[in-house]
Amino acid sequence: MSDPRMVSPQRVDAHGDGGAEGGAEGVAEGADDPLRLCVFATVALLGWLLGPVALIGFAALGFVGYWRARRAGLMRSRCLLGDTRLVLLYLAALVAAGGVGLWAWVR
Numbered sequence: 001m002s003d004p005r006m007v008s009p010q011r012v013d014a015h016g017d018g019g020a021e022g023g024a025e026g027v028a029e030g031a032d033d034p035l036r037l038c039v040f041a042t043v044a045l046l047g048w049l050l051g052p053v054a055l056i057g058f059a060a061l062g063f064v065g066y067w068r069a070r071r072a073g074l075m076r077s078r079c080l081l082g083d084t085r086l087v088l089l090y091l092a093a094l095v096a097a098g099g100v101g102l103w104a105w106v107r
Helices: 035-050 052-071 084-106
Strands: none
Touching: 035 052, 052 084
16 A cells, blocks of 8 residues: 555656646656755755754654654664664764753853
8 A cells, every 4th residue: 555645746748748648747757856855955954043953853853753663663774874773872862962062052
């Protein structure tokens, strides 16, 4: 069963004529949606604006997500660290670093 939140973006074909099937905008095969780049830029902006508060928020959110996933049975992650215990340790260290940064920021 597919996730209903996952949708394919509408794409415009190279000719702009709606394609052979007469779709609303046509679909260009092979054209990837760079949504992740937009997400990365937004996260970077929030990090720049909010500093340690953003680090604590994003790291804590990631920690809770991995904690729940591990309790549900996820032992390996696609994260570079692989083992979910290492990912949890990394995210906990980021929360701690954000706390130190926040303490130094308001001090």
